[in-house]
Amino acid sequence: MPVEPPSTAPVRVLLVEDHDMVAQALELALERSPGLTVVGRSRSRESATTDAARLRPDVVVLDRRLPDGDGVAAIGELAALGSRVLVLTGDATPAVAARVAEAGGRGLLLKSAPLNVLESAVQRVAAGEVVFDAGLLPGVLERLSGRTRGGATLTAREQETLQLLAEGASTEEIGDRLGVTRNTTRNHVQRVLEKLGARSKLEAVAFARRDGLLD
Missing domain, CATH: 1.10.10.10 (Winged helix-like DNA-binding domain superfamily/Winged helix DNA-binding domain)
Structure with missing residues (x-):
């Protein structure tokens, strides 16, 4: 009998987004992508760490602005739980992007990016890559180079x-x-x-x- 190749487990994704319409659109986009599965959704920074500890996602797609504060502040805790963090935000500066990198985040994308770009970014982050919006990357490198x-x-x-x-x-x-x-x-x-x-x-x-x- 021929031996079937081992199946590859899908990348487990936790969404952290407090707006229902945005969260639903993100979930639909990610679920349609081969190899990705959304295992849960959190609506706040506090619930994100609780849910990540329970669900053990590979990647956390983290909104920057949450009801209980700046999502960037949660990156360290989420990374300590073994998750790679990709931040989503409506707007950002190189300084914000540098904060994400310094906190241990694996990337930052603007919400204006096409959904297929988000899908690719999640897969790349899961594979160990670092993904920052192309318009912010030069500023991030310049700020980080000071150290x-x-x-x-x-x-x-x-x-x-x-x-x-x-x-x-x-x-x-x-x-x-x-x-x-x-x-x-x-x-x-x-x-x-x-x-x-x-x-x-x-x-x-x-x-x-x-x-x-x-x-």
């Missing part, structure tokens, strides 16, 4: 990896460009982060620009 430390020495392959990270390439794209496996790519990325003293790919690019490691 860099110099002195890193990268190998030629690590420098190539860093350059691709700066171009916004995903792990899969980097592997394809370099002609190496996904695990090898992850190892290259991890060594770049360690050498630059960065906690995320986004920080690594910011630090490298400040240190003159990127053109």
Whole structure:
């Protein structure tokens, strides 16, 4: 008998949104995307952490403005529970986006973005990528670069990896460009982060620009 390939579990998503119409639209969009399933919805910052502890979602799609305060303040608790956090907001500045990154958030999108962009962002965040609105990314990198430390020495392959990270390439794209496996790519990325003293790919690019490691 042929052996069937193992099934891939869907990405479990918790929505944190207090407006019913918006939440329903988001849920419909995410549920129609292969590989995503919405496991719950929270309406406040406090309930988000309670629900995340109970449901253990892979990704939390977090509204920034909630009835009990700024959603960004909940990122640390949600990340500590093992969830990756993608923030949604009606408007944002580079300073807000930098706060999200510094708090451990994996990305920030504007609510004006097309729903298919949100679907892709959730999948990328679940896969370990960092996804920020393209219009905010340069400002985020500039602000984060103020915390860099110099002195890193990268190998030629690590420098190539860093350059691709700066171009916004995903792990899969980097592997394809370099002609190496996904695990090898992850190892290259991890060594770049360690050498630059960065906690995320986004920080690594910011630090490298400040240190003159990127053109």
